Amino acid sequence: MSETTAHDAVDFAPPAEVGEMELYHAKTWIGKYVWSQDAKVIAIQYGITAIAIGLVALVLSVIMRLQLGFPNTFSFIDPSNYIQFVTMHGMIMVVYLLTALFLGGFGNYLIPLMVGARDMVFPYLNMISYWVYLAAVLILVASFFVPGGATGAGWTLYPPQAITEGTPGSDGGIILMLLSLGVFIIGFTMGGLNYVVTVLQARTRGMSLMRMPLTVWGIFVATILALLAFPALLVSAIMMLLDKLIGTSFFMPAMVSLGEQTAYDGGSPILFQHLFWFFGHPEVYIVALPAFGIVSDLLSTHARKAIFGYRMMVWAIVAIGGLSFIVWAHHMYVSGMNPYFGFFFATTTLIIAVPTALKVYNWVLTLWRGNIRLNVPMLFAIGFVFTFINGGLTGLFLGNVTVDLPLSDTYFVIAHFHMVMAVSPVLVIFGAIYHWYPKITGRMYDDGLAKVHFWLTFLGTYAIYYPMHYLGLEGIPRRYFAYGDTAFMSESSQDLNAAITIAAIVVALAQLFFIYNMIVSYFRGKKADPNPWEATTLEWQTADNPPKHGNFGPELPAVYRWAYDFGVPGAADDYIPQNVPPKDVKKA
Amino acid sequence: MSESVQLQPGLKGLVADWSSDQRAFKGVPWGKAMMWIFLLSDTFVFSCFLVAYMSVRMTTMVEWPNPSEVFALEAFGTPVPLLLIAIMTFILITSSGTMAMAVKFGYEKNRNVTFWLLIITALLGASFVGMQAFEWTKLIQEGVRPWSNPMGAPQFGAAFFMITGFHGTHVTFGVIFLIIIAIKVRRGDFDHERPGFMTGRKGRYEMVETMGLYWHFVDLVWVFIFAFFYLW
Numbered sequence: 001m002s003e004t005t006a007h008d009a010v011d012f013a014p015p016a017e018v019g020e021m022e023l024y025h026a027k028t029w030i031g032k033y034v035w036s037q038d039a040k041v042i043a044i045q046y047g048i049t050a051i052a053i054g055l056v057a058l059v060l061s062v063i064m065r066l067q068l069g070f071p072n073t074f075s076f077i078d079p080s081n082y083i084q085f086v087t088m089h090g091m092i093m094v095v096y097l098l099t100a101l102f103l104g105g106f107g108n109y110l111i112p113l114m115v116g117a118r119d120m121v122f123p124y125l126n127m128i129s130y131w132v133y134l135a136a137v138l139i140l141v142a143s144f145f146v147p148g149g150a151t152g153a154g155w156t157l158y159p160p161q162a163i164t165e166g167t168p169g170s171d172g173g174i175i176l177m178l179l180s181l182g183v184f185i186i187g188f189t190m191g192g193l194n195y196v197v198t199v200l201q202a203r204t205r206g207m208s209l210m211r212m213p214l215t216v217w218g219i220f221v222a223t224i225l226a227l228l229a230f231p232a233l234l235v236s237a238i239m240m241l242l243d244k245l246i247g248t249s250f251f252m253p254a255m256v257s258l259g260e261q262t263a264y265d266g267g268s269p270i271l272f273q274h275l276f277w278f279f280g281h282p283e284v285y286i287v288a289l290p291a292f293g294i295v296s297d298l299l300s301t302h303a304r305k306a307i308f309g310y311r312m313m314v315w316a317i318v319a320i321g322g323l324s325f326i327v328w329a330h331h332m333y334v335s336g337m338n339p340y341f342g343f344f345f346a347t348t349t350l351i352i353a354v355p356t357a358l359k360v361y362n363w364v365l366t367l368w369r370g371n372i373r374l375n376v377p378m379l380f381a382i383g384f385v386f387t388f389i390n391g392g393l394t395g396l397f398l399g400n401v402t403v404d405l406p407l408s409d410t411y412f413v414i415a416h417f418h419m420v421m422a423v424s425p426v427l428v429i430f431g432a433i434y435h436w437y438p439k440i441t442g443r444m445y446d447d448g449l450a451k452v453h454f455w456l457t458f459l460g461t462y463a464i465y466y467p468m469h470y471l472g473l474e475g476i477p478r479r480y481f482a483y484g485d486t487a488f489m490s491e492s493s494q495d496l497n498a499a500i501t502i503a504a505i506v507v508a509l510a511q512l513f514f515i516y517n518m519i520v521s522y523f524r525g526k527k528a529d530p531n532p533w534e535a536t537t538l539e540w541q542t543a544d545n546p547p548k549h550g551n552f553g554p555e556l557p558a559v560y561r562w563a564y565d566f567g568v569p570g571a572a573d574d575y576i577p578q579n580v581p582p583k584d585v586k587k588a
Numbered sequence: 589m590s591e592s593v594q595l596q597p598g599l600k601g602l603v604a605d606w607s608s609d610q611r612a613f614k615g616v617p618w619g620k621a622m623m624w625i626f627l628l629s630d631t632f633v634f635s636c637f638l639v640a641y642m643s644v645r646m647t648t649m650v651e652w653p654n655p656s657e658v659f660a661l662e663a664f665g666t667p668v669p670l671l672l673i674a675i676m677t678f679i680l681i682t683s684s685g686t687m688a689m690a691v692k693f694g695y696e697k698n699r700n701v702t703f704w705l706l707i708i709t710a711l712l713g714a715s716f717v718g719m720q721a722f723e724w725t726k727l728i729q730e731g732v733r734p735w736s737n738p739m740g741a742p743q744f745g746a747a748f749f750m751i752t753g754f755h756g757t758h759v760t761f762g763v764i765f766l767i768i769i770a771i772k773v774r775r776g777d778f779d780h781e782r783p784g785f786m787t788g789r790k791g792r793y794e795m796v797e798t799m800g801l802y803w804h805f806v807d808l809v810w811v812f813i814f815a816f817f818y819l820w
Contacts, residue, residue: 014610122622201616242750249746266647266650
């Protein structure tokens with residue numbers, strides 16, 4: 001042991017247990033960049049596809065806001081379109097953007113680099129995973145163009161209305177939606193198996209699980225959640241497809257539709273809700289846990305301070321992951337299920353607040369007396385902490401049955417989940433993209449543009465969602481095309497809606513700064529230092545910048561310490577990379 | 589520091605052991621780890637199916653058909669309850685036995701015996717699917733449809749065809765992969781660790797075991813389907 005007092009640094013890395021991985025080095029341009037088996041290229045493919053479809057969803061949300069802010073102004077939005085846009089906005093954002101970008105994008109890029117592997121363990125499967133995902137996206141896009149248009153069932157796709165005549169897109173739209181989800185799940189499973197096995201079985205010498213950066217922990221646990229939660233969605237999609245296509249009655253009760261008795265009989269719509277939310281609630285954490293992990297690393301790196309309570313952060317991620325499977329029915333307090341269920345699920349829901357609050361405290365304590373560098377990724381990370389606390393606190397209201405009942409299906413719910421699982425993860429995504437942009441492209445982004453992007457996005461989202469809390473407390477229901485004159489709505493609520501719409505347009509336009517910055521900096525940005533943030537994790541210590549296929553040089557790096565050796569007393573620099581043994585540390 | 593680190597007693601030692609260097613599961617090849625995790629995910633798929641089936645069976649207002657009568661087969665002039673399904677279950681469980689033996693002989697690098705055991709397993713699996721097709725035909729001829737059936741609740745046909753169909757698809761895929769693995773064994777791909785039949789990756793006899801994991805899983809799932817569908 002040297003004189004520097006680091007967390008768990010030792011001069012020893014065990015000998016390699018597994019032989020070198022055989023990599024398939026493509027010779028053609030198409031093999032390298034299109035049908036690529038390199039996790040980094042696959043990550044970028046995932047990222048670009050997810051952002052592209054996410055922009056579609058962003059445009060849909062602006063159209064929705066135009067209608068709500070200025071009703072009876074735009075002739076191209078009719079009630080059917082409106083509800084279709086609501087549905088597709090939600091589904092795209094949650095599944096096709098956030099899930100795909102965090103796990104397919106950041107997972108693919110960061111897992112092999114951060115754990116010190118040459119690539120994912122099954123590169124071929126990994127490649128197919130992306131192309132299946134792309135197929136799912138294309139099927140989803142196709143659903144806009146079938147007769148009747150995309151489904152308008154709400155992103156939760158509740159039967160019976162999802163497949164009953166009268167709902168927009170109840171023919172081709174819902175069929176393609178369910179098909180697309182099924183395809184997405186198949187593609188995700190291929191990728192997800194890769195991420196989990198890579199983390200478990202393909203780490204480099206010295207990289208124990210308890211030395212992994214929290215980013216990897218977040219993505220790892222989120223992937224396990226996804227592998228266990230998506231089956232419920234797959235099953236419900238299959239069953240609903242059968243109900244729609246061949247007339248089974250799993251979810252469809254006997255009912256009269258458009259004055260006629262339907263052929264359905266004896267199904268259980270509540271069953272769908274249970275299956276859907278058994279997927280749907282872990283899905284929240286599939287999106288949130290990678291964000292938790294990434295934000296921990298951003299805060300620690302840019303505050304030049306070890307993450308506070310690393311082990312507890314890991315346990316909190318694991319605990320949240322476990323608990324997320326037993327809280328699903330808090331989305332169903334008004335569904336008419338047994339009241340004792342509500343009691344149970346309210347309790348477990350509030351228990352989840354404990355590990356979550358623990359993480360928030362630890363982030364704040366990581367910042368406490370840190371040597372904070374307000375780089376753009378740090379701005380986004382701090383913005384995340386604020387937004388997440390806001391959204392988390394309203395979660396306490398909605399988690400309680402009695403408080404939830406009057407707030408259910410109002411704008412309060414919209415405000416809550418957008419703050420906690422839309423804006424928060426998206427802020428982390430932006431922070432992470434700015435953080436790793438120098439590594440991915442080898443060039444720096446434009447700092448000024450990035451700061452403008454941050455402030456417009458951060459303040460703009462507050463201008464959008466804070467007023468929605470008031471609207472919700474007033475009882476204004478969600479998913480309505482227009483409100484007209486209703487006694488319980490105050491006159492000013494329409495003004496508030498108009499203001500929200502203007503803020504939404506500003507935020508949407510602000511994303512142009514981001515896209516412009518990303519594209520132009522890729523060609524014109526100034527060459528980036530291999531480790532511009534002076535970070536400790538392995539991806540910043542690669543021989544090439546950006547790293548080549550195979551990630552590292554001829555020899556894989558060995559790991560001698562945890563990922564958070566910032567400001568170690570006695571060391572010359574304020575950070576020590578993970579692959580530096582204590583005997584090689586420069587003394588002050 | 590020496591190579592063997594003394595583990596602390598209790599939870600801390602357990603965590604240290606699990607999170608230990610490079611691999612959480614020592615000596616487990618990647619393919620096998622992947623198969624286990626996939627099967628865990630697939631378990632959730634089948635669990636959701638079975639829970640959904642139980643749920644609709646309890647919520648439907650129409651009477652559920654009596655499985656002893658529906659699944660009876662005429663033998664020697666008397667209807668024997670669950671005759672076909674007993675034979676099918678016996679065959680599938682037998683195939684698990686031959687599969688386990690194939691794994692054993694595989695690790696002994698006994699190419700010939702492994703090949704034949706895999707082929708027998710595949711044949712047993714195929715005959716299971718064949719009998720399932722027979723059972724489907726019989727029910728369809730009796731008027732059972734996914735949307736209705738003459739004996740009672742329409743959910744009976746829906747759940748039966750969906751779940752046994754999903755399981756049958758698993759068996760069918762298993763049979764296809766058993767044949768692929770058998771050909772690989774026959775060609776000696778695993779003895780020479782060369783990239784061979786239908787893959788660019790080096791083959792090892794561990795693949796037989798990975799295949800076996802899948803096959804035993806499909807078998808185990810059948811036990812649950814059997815219990816919940818035919819015995820309830």
